[in-house]
Amino acid sequence: MAVRDQKNRLANVWLFDSPKMNERLVISGDVPFMHAVLLEADPTVAGYFLRDRMAQNGGRAGAQDMWVYYADGRHEVWRFVDAARQPTMPNPNDADGERGANAEPNIVLKMGEALESHAIRFDNVLHLCGFVNRARSCTAWHEARLAIERLVAGKPFKLIDTLQQGDVDPAVMLGLLGHYILNGELQVDLATQLLGRLSELRPAQHDPGCASDVAPAIALPIIDSVDARGSERLCEGLKIRSARGRPRCIVSAEHRDFTRWPDVDDLTLSFMSEADREMFKSRRRAVMLATRDVEYDEIYRRTKCTEPAVRYWTKRCLLPDGAGGIVGFLALMRGYRVGYTRTKSVEVQQGSGSAGYAGVFGQVLERYEDLADFIKDRLFPDGSERLPEKRVPYRSIWIDFKLALRERGVGDGDWPFKTDNQGEKAVREYCKELEKNYPLLARRARLSADAARRADGRGPSPLIRAQRVGSFMQLDFHFTDAIGCLIFEDARKVQHRIPVARFYIGLMCDESNQSVYGFNAVLRPAPTAQNVLEIVDSAIRTDPVDSGHPFFRYAPDGSYLIGALIPEVRRSGFTVLRMDRAWCNTCADVTNNLMDVLGCAINFGPARAWWARAIIERINGTLTRRGVQRVPSTLGSGPTDGRRDDPVGKATRYEIKVSDLIAIIVGEIRHHNMQTNEGLHNASPEQLVRAAVDFPEQPYLPQPLPQRKDDWMFFAHLEEARITGRAAKGEQPSVRIHGIRCTYRSRDFADKPWLIGKPITVYIDLRDIRHAVGFIPDIKQSVELVPERKWREYRVSWSDALLIARDRRIRRGDDEFRAVVSIFQEEQMKALAQATKTKRGAMNAKNLALVTARHELNDKKQGENLESAVEEGWESSIDLVKALGISIIPLTGRN
Structure with missing residues (x-):
């Protein structure tokens, strides 16, 4: 929900697993994220955490402060400042809504300019964090013993030597080495060169807790970001003017x-x-x-x-x-010419055009100070005074400008009314100057909505960029621009051709060399979390397709993704995954599974900003133009595209199947990976990946996945439930998953009724709900779960099971059958009510009420003399028996 929040709509949102804090962080902005990653390799920092700063306390909405705690006991509050905004120091009387002694005085301003020189260090530390996160929950006794032996020996060694030892899981060994480097127990150059397979690791010869060379770079405030007015917290060597009296400034x-x-x-x-x-x-x-x-x-x-x-x-x-x-x-800048400011008065004459009036417009704006805002409000209307308008004509602004001058007492003999064009050229040039100085407002007021969403053209140069192959990935979905059909035969061997709706395709590419790693065809109306994970899974576990596969037609050897073309990169993770904020990308199953299994950080870029992921967008456009937009059933680039000519009819006439469209896309993916690119200096993406893998001196770091983790857990969906059952009736304990209306049982707790009511965490395979595993926290035990009988026969995905359950709820809502007992009760009540409305029915009701009242009074009297009535009854009954001559034996015990 933090990603979908409106306050983070225009910011880069990062999801990052911090090895130092052992916590999953949600960070808004590139600058805070880079500082957080750099702090992971600083032994002088004991910990840090981020805290949202409310807008009313001097910060903008969605801003975060970082509280940094050092090993020596001191702490600082880092406030991140956007260069395009005014840095505001906090109010000492009001910090975080608390007044007085709770105000935080030691606040340090941080900007992004100082981080440009730490790009290499940031990339190295980010990879080390990925190594540690990827090896979590893995058994590492064997690898830890080998690593400790090298630390005790005290001799330098190369990274590649540790990965080539026998019976070593490379992912676990890299995780241990990353942990030792981050804690300072291993020394390596992280600042000047990228960490690679030939990097030399040196065991630390001093106390790892002492200050490292990264501390001065990120712990001290930069000079340009310190607010020196009334403050003495400046870095060393920076002195305040010490003259007597109040300091003066120009x-x-x-x-x-x-x-x-x-x-x-x-x-x-x-x-x-x-x-x-x-x-x-x-x-x-x-x-x-x-x-x-x-x-x-x-x-x-x-x-x-x-x-x-x-x-x-x-x-x-x-x-x-x-x-x-x-x-x-x-x-x-050299050669920059500053504008002219007129100081001499001017005498207006008819017939001189614009000559001789340079600077007069500026004098008018100085004389009437509100006119500048008047023109700006007319040029960039915001809807406060009048309805917002797109592309306001300059002539309309000029006419309003003249009317405003008339209201302020400017006569016919003054400028601009006595000139030939009456100042129209000056107003027009001034409006163009405003558009140049305020490009964002100009795009909103004069261009389309898409152009208005872009902050400043293609945006500034990004702080965080890919430095090596296989580290930064981009993922996106694309709507196919062609119609396909489905052909099937009925029992009479008659073929039917049914057009299929447009479907999505998903791609994942490398940001550094534009190679396509993952692909998936989404044959459903909208992508789901399972489709996102299938794209990443296709990049991790990529095998060449068989000759009978539809994709084999345009892939000669069955290989089209990088994992199939280069087997060395199979089962490899990556460091960062960039995605947009679609619902399928931001759901918990995607973010948790990707970060738990791959150990990567996830970046959700600004909303409606395709240029933040320009590479994947460009590849989608290239594959579309070369492939499906050239088939007869193409939809073109839009409704007005000339290539669009009865796509549904062409799809059925030429029998263009959905498998044909997918096969065309697959062939274009292979061509893209194998084709040389001018932007890559006439090399292909496959050649760049091959060179990075084959030559150890290249800055390529293998990121293998642990061999001791179940592969299907990458598609695990997590559900929190409780063990239920009725032990009194002999029922076995079970787990009910209400989302899909499925009951799971297990042999592991079938004979343990005392577990009823205990919480259990259930992991269900998104591709097949028959695969499920539960973990019981109270006994620290994992159990295998088996679904009830109706789900055992067929393979059903989690999304399909949700649709089945939803369909059942809809059908129950449409059910209008009423129980017969309910109908009988209503008819009986209507009959009784109708009977009381008639004359005879009313009389019968009165008589019945009278009889009821008489019985109530009799019961009351009998209750008052209950004992006497009982005694009299016994005596009268005995006398009656004697009179009749009948012998009676009492059974009550009374004489």
């Missing part, structure tokens, strides 16, 4: 937050020469330090910029841009 209070200044993007910096790039970075750093009131001597020592130069560049950055803002860091 930057006004409204522009002290330089993170909100217009800046140069990475793409523009890449086109600069090396000298211009270094000069721009030096100037920008100098201006940032000057904004923080740092001594000019310290600025010169850090940037080599003198005091006059710093003052000049700072004032240049604060010049107005003509659109209500400042120029910002753009003014520091």
Whole structure:
């Protein structure tokens, strides 16, 4: 539910198993996730946890703070700051809704710029965490003994040597080595080169608990992120201006937050020469330090910029841009021309066009300060004052601008009314400048909804990228763009062709080399959790298809996925899986099984942001264009596509079966994996994976799955239940799964009625509900479960069983049969009610009530004289017997 939450809709959400905290974390944002991964390899940090920060306490919705506790007893609160937002320091009187002494003073601001230099370390530590998580719950006595022997020997050794020992499970050994490296017991270079098979591991010669080289990189606040106003918590060497009196700065209070200044993007910096790039970075750093009131001597020592130069560049950055803002860091670029600000008055004359009026529009905006917001609100309507409108014409804004000037007393002899175009060109150019300065608002107001969802073009350069083969994967589903049919014969040998609805196909590809690892055809209306797991399972356990298989037609050797083309990568996991936020991807069965079995981290990108997974989207488009969009039954790219020509009729006429469409897709997948690609420097994805596997010096790390885990547990669905049964009637204990209305029994607890009422965790195979295993926490025992008789004969998946149970509930809801007893009761009550309405019936009711009242009074009198009535009764009965001459023997014991 944290992934589907609206507050995380625009953020990258990470699911990560922390070996240090032994907890599954949900982290919002790339920067907090990178910091959390780096802390895993820092021995000076004892632990950390994340806590949501409420928006009313100075943070935006969905923001998280990280509480970091060090081994020496101190702790810090790390607050992650977006460079595009204003960093806000907490209110000391109100921290997390608590006032007074509970306020947290030691808060450190963190930004993503400092993490760019730690990309290699992050990738290495993330792989080590994956090794540890993948080997959980595995027996490791043999591997631990061999690893401890190497630690005791104290000699360096290579990683590949430990994997080639006999009777060693590589997954378990890698998990142990990852644990020792993260705890500091093994030393290896994690900062400058990627961890590989030839990496040299050295046993630690000092106390593993001492500080490591990663501590200064992530424990100290960066200079550019520290709020120095009224604060003394700065890193070493950074001094506050110590002059007497109030410190003065050439930057006004409204522009002290330089993170909100217009800046140069990475793409523009890449086109600069090396000298211009270094000069721009030096100037920008100098201006940032000057904004923080740092001594000019310290600025010169850090940037080599003198005091006059710093003052000049700072004032240049604060010049107005003509659109209500400042120029910002753009003014520091070589050759950048700052806009002209007119100070001389102008005399308007008819017939001069626009010549001679440069800067007059800026003077009008300065004289009437609300006009700038007036034009901006008309250009980017938000629905507060008027209904939102797409693509407001510039001419309409110009007409509203003139009416606003008339309301403010501007006469016919003033600008712009006496000019030829009456300021239309100035308003138009100003609107275009606003669109350039506010690209997101411009896309929302003037482009489509899809363009408006994109924050800034293709987005900034991602912080987290794949560094090696087989580490980062992307998974997505695609709707087939063609119609197929199903052909079958009836009892009279007559063939029938029935069109089949469009179905989904699912792909999983490698982010580094664009190779396709997994594929699955989803022959159902919508993908399910089982389909997601089947795609990953096809990548893990990939075998060439047989010659009789429909896929073999366009795959000469039956191999089309990387696992079949390169057997060395079979049964291998990966480090990160990127997916969108579809319901089938975010369900618990998918996230839990993937992370438990593969030990990977899962990334759910921003909603409706296909560019966050551009590689898998591009591969889907390529396979579609080359394959199913070329068959006669294609639907094209949309309803207006010219290739769309009676797809249903063509599918039945040419007998285009569903298996044919899938076989075409499979053939295109093989072609994609084997074809050279210009983006890969004229190499194919298969060649890149083969080179990474064959050459140990390549930065490729094998990630084998443990050999001691059941394969079907990858498809296990977890249900929490209780053992039920009636021991008094001799019933055996059982487990009822109400979702599929199935009862499971087991021989292991059939003779243990005392287990009735105990909780049990049930794992059911998503592909076949007949496979089930239960774990009883109270006795720490696993039991094999057998379903009731009606489910034993056929293989039924979990999703189909849910549909059967749902269909039964629907049928019960549609059932209108009424019990005969209910009908009889209602008829009898109606008859009695009808009888009281007639005259004779009313009289009979009155007489019956009178008789009832008489009997009640008689009963009351008899109750009052009950004892006397009994005695009199006995005496009268005896006298009566004597009178009749009958001999009576009392049976009550009375004389």
